[in-house]
Amino acid sequence: MSYVNPPDFVAKMIDAGEAKVFMSTRDTVIRAYMAGAILALAAAFAVTVTVQTGNALVGALLFPVGFCMLYLLGFDLLTGVFTLAPLALLDRRPGVRVRSILRNWGLVFVGNFAGALTVALMMAVIVTFGFSVDPNEIGQRLGEIGTDRTVGYADHGAAGMLTLFIRGVLCNWMVSTGVVAAMMSTSVSGKVIAMWMPILVFFYMGFEHSVVNMFLFPSGLMLGGDFSVADYFIWNEIPTVVGNLVGGLTFVGLTLYATHARTGATRNPGTLDDFTVPDKVNA
Numbered sequence: 506m507s508y509v510n511p512p513d514f515v516a517k518m519i520d521a522g523e524a525k526v527f528m529s530t531r532d533t534v535i536r537a538y539m540a541g542a543i544l545a546l547a548a549a550f551a552v553t554v555t556v557q558t559g560n561a562l563v564g565a566l567l568f569p570v571g572f573c574m575l576y577l578l579g580f581d582l583l584t585g586v587f588t589l590a591p592l593a594l595l596d597r598r599p600g601v602r603v604r605s606i607l608r609n610w611g612l613v614f615v616g617n618f619a620g621a622l623t624v625a626l627m628m629a630v631i632v633t634f635g636f637s638v639d640p641n642e643i644g645q646r647l648g649e650i651g652t653d654r655t656v657g658y659a660d661h662g663a664a665g666m667l668t669l670f671i672r673g674v675l676c677n678w679m680v681s682t683g684v685v686a687a688m689m690s691t692s693v694s695g696k697v698i699a700m701w702m703p704i705l706v707f708f709y710m711g712f713e714h715s716v717v718n719m720f721l722f723p724s725g726l727m728l729g730g731d732f733s734v735a736d737y738f739i740w741n742e743i744p745t746v747v748g749n750l751v752g753g754l755t756f757v758g759l760t761l762y763a764t765h766a767r768t769g770a771t772r773n774p775g776t777l778d779d780f781t782v783p784d785k786v787n788a
Contacts, residue, residue: 507690507691507692507695508689508690508695509688509689509690509691511761511765512765512766514685514688514689515761515762515765515766516766517688518588518589518592518685518688518758518761518762519592519593519596519598519762519766521589521688522586522589522590522591522592522593523593523596523598523601525581525586525589525590525609526590526593526601526605526606526609527600527605528609530612533581533609533612533613533616534612534615534616535616536579536580536581536616537580537581537582537583537612537613537614537615537616537617537620538616538617538619538620538623539575539578539580539620540575540580540581540582540616540617540620540716541582541616541617541618541619541620541621541622541624541716541719541720542620542621542623542624543571543574543575543578543580543620544571544572544575544582544617544621544716544717544720545620545621545623545624545625545716545717545719545720546571546624547568547569547570547571547572547574548568548571548717548720548721549624549628549720549724550564550567550568550570550571551564551565551567551568551708552564552643552646552647552650553643554567555646556642556643556646561709562709564708565705565708565709566705568704568705568708569683569700569701569704569705569708572680572683572700572704573696573697573700573701573704576683576684576687576696576700577693577696577697581613581616582613582617582680582684582716583610583613583614583617583715583716583746583749584676584677584680584681584684584714584715584716584749584753585680585681585684585753586609586610586613587610587677587681587749587750587753587754587758588677588681588684588685588753588754588757588758589684589758590606590609590610591606591754591758592758592762592766593606594606595759595762596762596766614746617715617716617719618719621716621717621719621720621723622719622720622723624720625719625720625721625723625724625727626723626724626727628644628647628720628724629644629724629727629728632644632647632728633728640728640729644728645728645729647721647724647725647728647730648725648728648729648730648731649725649730650721650725650730651721651722651724651725651726651730651732651737652725652730652731652732654713654718654721654722654741655722655732655736655737655740655741656731656732656736656740658740658741659736659740665740666740666744669713669740669741669744669745669748670744670745670747670748671748672711672712672713672745672748673712673713673714673715673744673745673746673747673748673749673751673752674748674749674751674752674755674756675707675710675712675752676707676712676713676714676745676748676749676752677714677748677749677750677751677752677753677757678752678753678756678757679703679704679706679707679712680703680704680707680714680749680753681752681753681756681757681758682703682757683699683700683701683702683703683704684700684757685757685761686699686700686702686703687699687700713741713744713745713748713749714745714749715742715745715746715749718741718742718745719742722737722741722742723737
C-alpha cells in the first residue's frame with residue numbers, strides 16, 4: 506500500500522529537517538528561488554482565474570497546482586523549513602545547532618523573496634504591456650489586494666495586527682500539513698491528493714502566507730497599490746512570517762513529533778489509575 510504510517514512519516518520529517526540544515530548554500534538558494542517563483546506564478550494564476558470567473562472558489566481550487574509542482578521538484582518554502590528544520594534539533598541530530606537552523610531559514614527567505622519578486626516583475630510587465638498602459642483588470646486586482654491587506658489591517662491598529670498574526674498562524678498550520686501530507690504516501694497521485702486539501706483551505710480562507718505575499722505585495726506596489734514598502738513589511742510580511750513560524754512549528758511539527766516520535770509511556774491495560782467504577786449506580 507502507498508500509505509505511510511504516522512511514526513514512519515514523522516521519521517521522514519526529521520530526516521528532511523536534518524538534510525535541509527546541512528544543505529549547501531548554493532543548493533538552498535536555488536531551490537528556494539524556484540519555490541518562490543513557482544508559488545508566485547500559481548498565485549498569479551489563481552488571481553487571474555478569480556477575476557475572469559468572478560468565483561474565488563475556482564481560483565482556490567486551482568492554486569494548489571503550484572504547491573504540488575514545487576514540492577515534487579524538491580524545492581523549499583520558508584513555511585516548510587519553519588516546521589521541519591527544528592525537528593532535527595529536537596531529535597539531537599549530530600551537528601544541528603540553532604545557528605545552522607537560522608542560517609537555513611535566512612537563505613530560504615532570501616531565495617523565496619528573489620523568486621517571487623522575479624515573477625512579480627514579469628506579471629507587472631504582462632498586465633501593463635511593459636508599463637506602457639494602465640494595468641488591466643488583473644493588474645488592478647493585484648494592486649487592490651496589496652492595499653486591502655496592509656492598510657486594511659493598519660486601520661484597525663492592534664486588533665488588525667492580532668488578526669494578521671492569527672491568519673499567519675492558521676495559514677502555516679494548513680500549509681505545513683500539506684508538506685507533511687506529501688510524506689504520507691509513496692505514490693505521486695497520493696502525494697498530490699494529500700497536499701491539495703489543506704492548501705485549498707488556506708487559500709480560500711484568505712490566510713496569510715509569507716511567500717505568496719512576497720509576490721502579491723511587490724506586484725501591487727508596481728501596479729499602483731495605495732500602500733508603501735514600509736506598510737508591506739510592518740503591516741504584513743513581518744507579522745506573517747512570525748505567525749507562519751508559530752503555526753507550522755506548534756500545530757504541525759511539535760505535535761506530530763511529540764506524539765509519534767517521542768510518545769508517552771503506554772499504560773498497563775490491567776490498571777484503572779485514572780478513574781474508579783462504582784459498584785452500582787444509585788437510582
